[in-house]
Every structure is written in structure tokens, then in C-alpha cells.
Amino acid sequence: MKFSENWLRTFVDPPLSAHDLGHVLTMAGIEVESIEPAAASFNKVVVAEVLSVRKHPNADLLRVCEVNAGAAAGAPLQIVCGAANVREGVKVPCALPGAQLPGITISHAAIRGVESAGMLCSARELGLSDVAPGLLLLPGDAPVGLDFRRYYELEDNIFTLKLTPNRGDCLGMTGVAREVAAITSAKLEPLEIIPVEVQIGEGLAINVDAPGACPLYCGRVVRDVNLDATTPDWLIRRLGRSGLRGVNVVVDITNYVMLETGQPLHAFDLDKIAGALSGSIHVRYSKAGEALKLLNGENLALQPDMLVIADQVKPLALAGIMGGDESGVGAGTKDLFLESAFFSPDVIAGKSFSLGFSSDSAYRFERGVDFSQTRNALERATRLITNICGGRSGAIREFKGRLPGHDPICLRLSRAQRVLGIDLEERTAAQLLQRLQLSFTGTEGVFNVKPPPYRFDLAIEEDLIEELARVYGYDNIPAAVPRARLSMLPEPETGRTLPQLRQILVGRDYQEVINYSFVDPAWEHELAGNNKPVALKNPLSSQMAVMRSSLFGSLIANLGFNLNRKQTRVRLFEIGCCFEGLGDAVAQQEKLGGLCYGDVLAEQWGAPARDVDFYDVKADIEALFWPRAVRVVSASHPALHPGKSAQICLGDRIAGYLGELHPRWRQKLGLPKSAVLFELEIDMLTDRPLPKAAEISKYPPIRRDIAVVVPENVAVQTTLDRMRGEKIPLISEIHLFDVYRGAGVEAGKKSLAFRMLLQDTEKTLTDAEADRTVAKLLSVLESEFGATLRNH
Template sequence: MQFTESWLKSLVNTDLDTQALGEKLTMAGLEVEELEPLTPEFSGVVVGLVVKKDKHPDADRLSVCQVQVGEGDVRQIVCGAPNVAEGLKVPCALPGAVLPGGFNIKPTKMRGVESGGMLCSGKELGIPSDVDGLHILDTSLPVGGNVRDLLGLNEMKFTLKMTPNRADCLSVWGVAREVAALTGATLNPPAFTPVAAAIGDTLPVTVENTDLCGRFAGRVIRGVNNAVKTPQWMVERLEGAGQRSLSPLVDISNYVMLELGRPSHVFDLDKVQGGLTVRWAREGEQLTLLNEMTVTLNPRFGVICDAQGPEALAGIMGGNHTAVNEATTNIFVEAAFWHPDAIVGRAREFNFSSDASHRFERGVDFQSIPEHLERITSLILEICGGQAGPVQDQVLSLPLRQPVTLRHARAESVIGMPFTTEQIQTVFRQLGFVFGLEGQGADLRYVVTPPSYRFDIEIEEDLIEEVIRVVGYDSLPLRAPLGKLSMLPAPESKLSRHAIRRQVAAMGYQEVVSYSFTPEQWETDFNANTDPVRLLNPIASHLSVMRSTLLGSLTGVLKHNLGHRVDRLRVFEVARVFEKNAKVGNGPQTVAGFMQTWKLGGLAYGLADQLQWGASNNRLLDFFDIKGDVEQLLAGKKVEFKAFEANTPHPALHPGRSAQVLVNNRVVGFVGELHPKLAHAQDLPLAPMVFELLLDGLNTRKLPAYTDISKQPAVVRDLAFVVDQQVRAADLKKALTDAKEGNQGWVKSVILFDEFVPKDEGKGLKANEKSLAFRLTLQASDRSLTDADIEPLLNHMIELAGQRCAARLR
């Protein structure tokens, strides 16, 4: 929201200077984003009168001008502007002048002709101008006068950064109301003098859908002249607000929108066929807008139609067909209340926004429509002439302004300072609120009916904000907050997410943070998820769903780094994933129908170790490297790795180089190599190793407990078994560790130290067999073990191995 200081002060009688006014608005919640002069700084530019113009002797495009810059002071200036002519008054920069950007003017020669200054264009001075060439000044300006002072270019321009709830301040009048409420200054409202109908002409208007339009007003004006020039005062105010002057009728509509916050539209009456109808659009209808964009509509959009079809997009933008031009003589001026719910988000569906939609979707005053229409009419008749017909005002379905109750004690509690009843009543009076008092003492309440232009006043907290905003945040007492702090116990057996992050980082992985939004194709590729959680309003078209796995994001990080010549990577992420689950209900940290699960995802790529001189064979990562990392993360837990079933493989993993991760017989994740087809689809030179674990499987740990250390010698035995090649070493190891008979807690460790798979039959093995050798460490705490102690235990182990895995001693 932009406006000039003089425009604001014409509506409110405040004595505050520019800086104080800006600070007052900012502290009240209307942040002044920029406070700057209308044009960049320049000096030494005066009004010059071109008294004579001759052709340059040595240049076709240059003119030698005699310019009067003061009483009896005529300067010779060489000019290349195409519009320079005798009798024009133009800005003239004299020697010593400094133009925007630090450009210094000095006497010079141009193609051998002396030039004692420079005639300036609007662009050179930072003045908005559509003229190709010199900026033409009004003939009434005195020759030699300071251009900056005469054009009011020293005036300050305010740019407010408005919050979405303050639609009432999207106008200069709205800001003036705020200044009056904050300072107690008196207001100078614009004149809303009713314009008597000089003709009886009307235009039939039918509103079919009251959920689209709650009030529709308009009037016919005949005999206007749209070819006249917009008054300079209006042009200057429009330019100060960032608007370009187009034509008188359009300028008046824009001016009233900026002045009062009332978007309106002017139809060329001679182009309207029959009457107007306000309704929801029909599927497939098309409309060419004022910005020359042709849009295809559907029933979500409101339209204003004539007998031929849509002529305006309701509350957003008018149509090109009925737009006014210089030849327009008869018009219909429309001012309506469009329900915010019927306008919000519609313009963005066509990838643009308009001043009208920006206001209507936040809420525009619905009570002042007739007064604002009179304001528009009076300006049109004053500037363009014509005769006005009667006002047609249809009141259909206006919002109900429900009273809001503020408890005096609640206001003091939330704000943190005492108030008198008179203080709060004064605030409401200055804001223009209608209110009454109920109760007394500790039960005192204010029942406030919000005005029609304040759509943001709905609950008690809104009124509390208004009280402290107007009283002033700087009036809050400076008190240190009081509160009781207690140290809560943190169980040692529970690991925080930060501790898990540190643990993974200590293993050489770097943490990454990526969006929870992901392309839908990634969900299909990496998790076979055909029904992901979809976003209603994605931040980017390709990030349209919520991720249910971290693999896609980690692979994206890998691709980014490979593009920057990083050929060895270890990354991890701790984040939530999102899935649909009808069993989940609403709770403090849950949303009904959606499962939000914390997971740890990791990815490793490239060489197993950094390049170094002492290693002759720099091998690539394999499944067992990443499996070892997962085992280290789960150290101290009962961990098992189990291959995926042949009929239910993981869609993102290599079927022969992947496994489920189980803790205490519960699946907590997976580990493996990315599937070759995905590596190829993602254009990866090598398939990375990945893992993903539930945080629930990681955030608990077994606390250390003291046990006696045996002073007896340990006994080591090696057992080599022949098994089928399909038998897993983990299954055979489990059979050995499950041996109970003869075991008094003597088995300290069972380690696989050798695997032999023959290429063909030989050495006592068949082609489909392999040899697995385990080293057993046995130790008792009370005595040295003898063969008589050990043999029954070993025999039981061998027996269990045969029963469970069909294993035989080699």
C-alpha cells in the first residue's frame, strides 16, 4: 500500500512529522516498509522556456536551443530530444546540477557547439512519464523556478507492508482512520454529497447468486467526455501510489479505490447488450480480461454477464469487450460487495492478482457502497461532464456482524498491565466501534459490535490486540517475567533425536535437511505408494505430495552433489514421513487420518574409504559396509537381519542385496543397495547403499550393569559346518547360541570367521553346498573348563545345527 504524505494529511489533521508518523504507524502494526521522497534526489534543475530552436549544423538529430532560465538569463543548450519545440517549458539542469545517480552537469561542446546545460526527460529525473523525450511542464510554472519544489517532488511517499487481516487499511482513508485513532486527531472525510438524477435512465441488473454477491449498486451516466485530461492533482496522487494515469474514467475508478478502498468498474454502456446478470460462471465459458488474457471459466468463478455472455470477472477484473476508451460517451458505474469466500484464491488460479481481488478476498466495507458511488459520480461529472441517472442499489445478503465480548480482567491478564474502564472505552470510541458495558467489578465486560469495514474483529483476542495497539506497546511495563522452573528427570535409557544425530555424525555421515514435499513419481518409485498425502496448495507444482520415505530426498541430495563433482558421500536425515491411516485420531501431536512417523534415513556412495597411500586396493562400498553401520547404530540391542521374501521385495532395493532390520523380532527398517533400475532412472553412475530405520527402534538403549569378570582362562573352539548355499549364516549362528543343554552361561561369543563356496564339487562339498566356520569362546567364572564340561555343550550345538539348518560337521 503506497500513498503520499500530503494525501494522508488531507484526510486527517495530524501535527506529527514524517518520521514520527511512520514510527506511530509501525508501532501500531501497520509496518512502514519504505519511507522515501517521490523521486530520487537531484539539485540545480529549474523551469526553462525554449524561446528558439535551430538545427545543429553538424548533426541531424540535434537541436541548438535558446532557453530562458531566469529574468534576462538565456542559455544556449544542445538537445537531442525529438519533442523539443519553441514555447515549451521543460526541466533545465544548469551547470553544477547533480542528477539522480550522481550525474554532474558541466558546460560542454557537442559536435563543436557550446552547450550550457541540459534539458531533461522524466526518466532522467526519476519522474514517471509516458512521453518519449523531454518532460513537458505546465505553462503556469514560473521560469527559473526550482522544479523539485514546484512539482512537489520533495514530498515523502509511504509504503506500508500490510498484514492480511487489515483489509480496512488498504486505502488512504483507512490509514487516516488509524492515525486518528492512534493520535486523537480529527478526520476530514471526503465529500459524499448525493448527485441528483438528471436523467431517468437505468440498466436492468439481476443477481442470481447471493452467495456470490451480497449487494450490487450502479448508475447510468450519459454524455461523458473520456478524452479530457485527468487533473494534475489526481495524476500526482495516483503516481505517488504507484499507479499510472490511463484515462479519466479509469483514473477516477483507481483513485476512489485507493482513497476509500472501494474497487469499482466502469462499463461502456453502448457495448452492453441488454441488461446485466450476476451469477456463477458456466463450465467452459471464456472471457478476455482487461489485461488481454483470455481465461476459461468454471462454476467456481463469479461473472457479470450481458446477453452475449461474461463481460467481467466478478471482484477480480473487467472484460476487454465493454472497457471504456476515448470514444466512450455513455457508461454504467458498478460498485458491489462480493463475498470474500467467493473471491479468495480465484485470481491466483490464473497466475495473476489484481488490486480489486486483493481487497475483496480480504473483505470490503458493505455499508458505504451508496456513499462511495456518489463520490465516484461526483468526480466523473466534475472531470468528464455528463448527466447521471438514479442509483440502483440491491441489498441481498450482507454478512452479520456478531457482537464480540471482551472481559476487562482478561484484557489485563493477557496484556500484563492494568487499565481503567475509561481507557478501554476511549480506545473503542477512537476506533469507531459501537459497544456497551455489562456486569461490574471483576465481571465487567465490553460487548463490541465491529464496524462493517473491520472483518478482522471476530474473537476476544482481536479486541485485546486493539486495546494495546492503540494504547501503545511502548506503555507496557518493563518487568522481568516470573515463572517456576523445575528440572525434569530425563531417563538415561531414552535417547533424544539430537543424541541420535550426533551418533550418526560420529560415524562419518553429514546431516541434511530437505523438504517434506516430494514429487509424486518419487513416492511411486521409492515406496510403491500410489495413494500419497496430497497437498492442496503446493509451494511448487512438482512438490505436490508428502513423502512417506526419506530415500527420494536422499537420492536427490546425492544427484545434486554428483553434479558438483563430489564422488564420495555419506549423508543422513532425521525427519517425519507422512502416510494415510484411518486409525489415527486427533490429538496433541496427531491429525486424524494421517500417520506422522519419525525416521532416520542414510545414504552412502563411492569408495569404502578415502584415497590413501597405504591401501593398494581402494574398493567400492558394498552391502556389508552399510550393514555394519546399521549394526553399530543398534549396538546393544538384539538385532537380526532378514532377507525380504521373494514375493514381497522392497520396491527401491536390489532384491539380492537388501534385508529387513529386526530388533527384538520387530521390523524397524531396512538396509540395502538401491535397485539398479532406479539408479539408472536417476542417472547415477553407481547404485548407492541406503538404510531407513524407525526412530522408535533407535531411541532406547540398555544401560550398562556390573557383572563379575572371570579370572579363569577362556577356551576357544572352532566348528566348521557344511550347509546348503541357501542357508543363512545368521540362522546357523542362532542355532549355536540357542544351545541350552550344558550351557551355564559359558558361551561368551560366536563369530563367523570363514565362508567357503566351491566353484565346483570337491574338498568334501557338493556344488550346491558351502562351508561356514565359527569360532566359539567359552569361559566359566568359577573354574577352568575341561573337555568333560565342553563336549556335551558342543554336541548339543552340533545337534541343533543339524535339526534347524541340516548342517553337518565338515
């Protein structure tokens, strides 16, 4: 939205400079994108009259003019001019000797032997236009000798607003002026609408076949319009400074009223409407096979969702967007049908985008226009047309259906104070609402506010609170230091948060990844053994057609992605949801998955290179569960190596799986070495027992190491569980520290070496007591597992 500052000040004139006015508008949410002068800087240019014109004696294309430049020049000036449109009696801008124009200084000069005291100017030479066919001709009533900048109102600034889509009410000068008045408390001079006297009884019947799309339509006939009339300079200037060019006097006036009120209008050539005065105007959706040539020259095949203005035979215009070329006002037009309507924003919104072009009308209608001023805008346009072009007007014919309504909004002063953080008095809040021209009733700190028809963006209490803040002034809201009670927040000891789990893994050199929950159906079958995954009704692609029940597929894909980018050491983890179908329902469970590949440590000189193995990752899992101890039990999983995979058990519950990648997937990915993966249930990781206090012994511990030979099929975990299950008070720790097969151990058996720490809280243990305790455990191993003590 562009407009002239001088034009704005005819409605409201706050005691602010252009810069300050731009600042207060921006701070009130009406962003001023730029403020530019209306014209380049120049001086000593006056309105002058050409008294006579004669041929230059030494040049065929030059003329010698006698010019009356007023009192500033004294006697008439002799000026040599080459413009083709110079003639006796015209009034033009004249740069006097010494004038500073954009890029040039005017002085006395001899042109082809003839003295010239000044220059007659075109719009381009004054910086008013990029192209000019000749001198800038001024109206005959322009006062000779008057400073041209003053006459042409060039001491002006062009404001460009960058409006948000919700502020369609500021797409007209009356709306901007209303906003300025509310923000600055300056007096608003509203636009005076004087109805035009009805001089003819003719008119077109209005038939609205789509009242939901067009709840208000006004039209009137204006006869005997002189389209050859000249558009007044003041109107052309305001159009130009708003970014619109002149077309013809009627179109210029409808464009001007649109800029003035925010209400788009359209003028039809009455003679091009089928049936003329015996016919009617129809507002309807287009019919199959209809086409329309628009004013921009585009031939449009109309779609069923396009609203049109039509006569009894054909479409005349694309409603709210653009008129038709065949019914537009042009040379030879004498009689008009003027239209002013309100079209539902939902009907117009999106049409410009689909059509590939926009228009000033569509830009306003899709944001919502003030339907309370639809009739007034038509009266305003009619008066300007009859004043400038002549003509006789008929009565306004109107269709009025169900217009949009606003329910009153309850505004609680206490709520506003809490949101804004200021002690807003009830009287102050009422004054702010009055400045915004919002009607309301209220008692005891509660206002029932009725939004005006031009504010489509006011719907809830928070909208009104925002309005109070805007008009009160964001600069006036104090920047208070936040105050809060300093207190220690409780941290439960029986739980562990996801950020804590992440931190443990990051501390162990893992990096987190985030993947889609949609996966390839083949992954679910081959990696999770899930033949009935949860299928998507509208998958993004065939490779993302089902919901995952395991994190393994995504982690393996991440590994391939990294290896393809020359990464040789990969340590990843993901926390995400997995899904399982339960009949018509879907169960959702959060899991933590991880993958390790390559060296156990980053390449360095301090430690020899070694590939990561099952037990390295097992240590990472134990760190996640600490201080609880987990058991690792041999088990199979579709994604894992049949002989190198296990269940992670916590008590009697299965917490997850751990193992090397299955050989077929290693072959499929072309991996030179295997990867180790794990997957754990989050709810078993986040739950932990409350720590229990225990007495710390003051007496030294005794260490005993034993090595026993057991059959190969005896699991280490089973022997540990059995020994710990004895719960002998004197034993504080039992750990396996060696497994041996080879010389000295017969085939089919293996040697297991255990470390035991014995300690009493009341006394120092004797060797005899320690030996009796160890002997008790040996007897358990011998009786249940056929173990024999290894002596060498």
C-alpha cells in the first residue's frame, strides 16, 4: 500500500514529522517499509506561460519562445525550446537561470546564436517521470509565477506500507487515517459522502444467484458521460504517488475511490450489456464451457468455482478480480453501469494464485472489505464522475443478503493486565477502545466489545488485548526485570529423563540421529520379523509405506549413508516411537536403539586399533542401566547374527536385544567388518529403584580367586546368577575375569575364573572364615554344574 503523506494529512494531521509518523505506525503493527520524497530535489522552477513562439533562425527543430515567468523573472524571458508540443498560450514549468535541476544547472546560454534565459521543462527533466514525450503541460488556471514545487505539491513523501494479511482495513486512505488517529489521538476528518441527486429512473435489475458468495451488490446507471474529459491533475498525482497510472477518466475515478475507501469498484459500458436497460445483472458461478477475455488480454476458460458478473447472455467480469475486456469502458463509451459489491473473502482467496496474476481488487476482497461502506463508495464515485465528466445518474439498486456478523467479544481487564504486564486502569482501557472506534458496553472490568465490519481480524479476547497494546504503545510498556522465587526444583531419584539418557550416550561417544517413523515394508519383514506392520493409507512413497516396529532398519540405513561418505567409524543412537497393530488399534512404544561400527576408539597413538565388539557395546548398555545390573541371555533376533546375539534382561523382564549385524545384511551392505546393534525399551531405562543406604565397612576386604572347569554348554550368566542367588552376607562382589579353553583343559569344557571380595562390617575376617565361604560356593557349582576346581 503506497500513499501520499499530503493526501493522508487531509484526513488526519498529527503534529509529527514524516519520520516520526512512520515510526509510530511501525510500532503499532502497521509496518512502514519506506518513506521516499515525492520528487527529486530542484529549485527556482516556476509556473510560466508561453506568450509567443517563433522559428529559430538557425535550426529547424528549435523554437524561440517569449515566456512570462511572473514577478520572479521580471520582464518576459526569451527561451529556446526544442519540444514538439510547445505552443502559444500553454502553461509549463520554467527553470530560471541559476536553477538546480537533477543532474543539471540552468544558466544563460546562446543556443545556435540565440540567447536563452532558462529552460522549459518536461516531467523527466524535473525527475517526475522516466519517460516524457514533451513539455509538462499544466492546466490553464495554473497561477503564473507560483513556485512549481508548491503548485505541484512536491513537498510530499511517499509512504509504502508492508501490511500483514489480517490488516485489509488499511488498504484504503480512510483506513490508514483511522489508524493514525487512533494511535496519535489526532482529530480525524472523515470522508464526507453526499448522495448524488437521482436524475433518471432507469436501472438494471440485480439478481444474485450465489448470495453466500456475494451478500451485498449495489449498482447504478449513469448516462451521458463525457469520456473525453481530462482527469484533474490532483487526482492523477494521487494515483501516481500510489503506484497507479492513468487510463481514462472513469477508470481513474474508480481507482481513486478504491484507494480512498478501500472498496474496489468497476464500471461497465452499458451499451455492451445484453438487453441494456431491459436486462439484468447476474452474480453467479460460471457455467460449463464459458470463457472470458479479461482486461489484461488473457483468454480465460472459466472453472465451476469461479464467481462471475454476467448479463442475460454472457459473463462480463470475473467477480472481485478483473473485468472483461468486451464490457470495459473505452473510446466511445457514453453510458455506464457502476458496480460496488462485497464478495466473501473465502470465494476470492487463492484465485489469483491459481490464475497466475493478481489485481488490486482481488488483493482487497480476499482480505475483506468494509461492507458498511459499499454503498457510500458508489455514491462517492458517482459524484466524482458527474462533477468531472458530467452525466445523469439513476438510483442505486441493491441486493442485500446475510452479511458476515461479529459476535461481541468479552474483554476482561484483569486478563489484559496479566498478559500485558501493566496496571491498565478501566478508564484508560475504555479510552483506548474509543480511539479504535470499537463500540462496547462494560461494567466492573469486563467489556463486551462489538468489532466493526472492517475488522475481520478481531475474533477472540487476545485480539483485543493486542489492540490495547498497539494503541497504548509498546514503547510505553515498561521493561520490567523478571521476578521469580528462587527455589530448588525436586529431582526424583526413582526416574531418569530422556535428556539424561542422551547425555550418557553422548558421553560414551555416540551421536544422535532422528529418522522417519515410516519405513520400507521389507525392513519390517526381514529385520523385525513383522509380517503385519501398520500400513499407511497415504504413504509418501513405496519405501515409506508402513510404520516401524523396530529402530534397526533406520540405523542400518544411517550406517550405509555414512559409509558411502567415507566414514570409517560410526557410533549412532536414536530415541523414537515404534508401532504395532493390535486389531483396529495401534500400540505405540518408545525405544532406544544404537549402532557401533569400526574402531572402538578414534584413531590415535595412545591405544592400539581394535574393532568394536559385542562386549564394548554391552558395557555401554550397562552404563545406561546403572546402578541396576542386567543379565545377558543368548537369544535370536531376525536382524542379528544367530550365534552372536542376546536378550538384555532386567529381573524377569526382557529389556531389549544386543548383537552383531546378521551376515546377510553385512553382505548386502558390503561391509568389511560387522556392526553391533542394540535396542532397548525406554520405560525400563527411565525407571530405577530408590537408592538404599548401607553401612560401609571399616575393615579390610579379602580377595579370593577361583577357577573351575565346567562343561562347554554351561552359560556363564547362569553360574553367576546361581552364586549370587545364595546371598551370602560376607560376599560383597562376584565377577568373572577370565574364560579359558586350550592346553590343560579337556575338550568340551572351559575354565571360568571368578574374583570374590569378602568383607564384614563388624570385624576383620579370618582366612578360615573366607575359606569356608568360598568352599560353600564351590559345592554349589560342583553339585549343580558338575564343576571341578582347576589346580593349574
